[in-house]
Amino acid sequence: MDRRKLITSSLALVGLSACATQPVQRPAPDFSHQEPPPPPGAPAQARTYTQDEIVTGVSDFLGVTAEAAGGAIERIFAQYGQPTGYIAGEEASGAVTVGARYGRGLLYMKDKEPMEVFWQGPSVGFDMGGNASRVFTLVYNLHYPDAIFQRFPGVEGSAYFVGGLGVNYQRASDIVLAPIRAGVGFRLGANVGYLAYTRQRNVLPF
Numbered sequence: 001m002d003r004r005k006l007i008t009s010s011l012a013l014v015g016l017s018a019c020a021t022q023p024v025q026r027p028a029p030d031f032s033h034q035e036p037p038p039p040p041g042a043p044a045q046a047r048t049y050t051q052d053e054i055v056t057g058v059s060d061f062l063g064v065t066a067e068a069a070g071g072a073i074e075r076i077f078a079q080y081g082q083p084t085g086y087i088a089g090e091e092a093s094g095a096v097t098v099g100a101r102y103g104r105g106l107l108y109m110k111d112k113e114p115m116e117v118f119w120q121g122p123s124v125g126f127d128m129g130g131n132a133s134r135v136f137t138l139v140y141n142l143h144y145p146d147a148i149f150q151r152f153p154g155v156e157g158s159a160y161f162v163g164g165l166g167v168n169y170q171r172a173s174d175i176v177l178a179p180i181r182a183g184v185g186f187r188l189g190a191n192v193g194y195l196a197y198t199r200q201r202n203v204l205p206f
Helices: 003-021 051-062 066-080
Strands: 085-108 115-140 151-153 160-162 165-167 170-172 175-188 191-198
Touching (some): 051 115, 066 165, 066 175, 085 191
Antiparallel strands (some): 085 115, 115 175, 115 191, 151 170, 160 165, 165 175, 170 175
């Protein structure tokens, strides 16, 4: 082999060696369309109950027809949508201008064990009578059960009756409660008060 061919062969081998050691360039992954992670400490969003689930629950627990339950539930759902939980329980109340209400029930949330809760509170207003009833309370914007343990003032002017069921609203921060009541007795007039939800029963309603 002459010198010219030897030099050409050597240059070719050097070029192939350089190509083999050169890293392959790949485009960087694009993460611009991925969902941002939730902020640290943010509570997980609770699953909600459908209107059919709540209508069935109210009808079975309060012993009313599905039509009566549906009328009350439809009005609540139109304003607040699907609840994240509900409380099924019993309560007793009475008033002669100044009144008190005591109750006990179970808080239900999807993917969580039922939790026992108590509630009590005073009421003041143009109000008289007595009442012993079952109550089915829809709970909105509650994402973990322990957040129920606080005082919930009544929303003024929110009480109404649909199909023989009484409904009113209570609110604390973003959490809204919508108790639906049916039972023996009566309460007349308007009242302003609050209910405090606790882990154990309190004798005094304050």
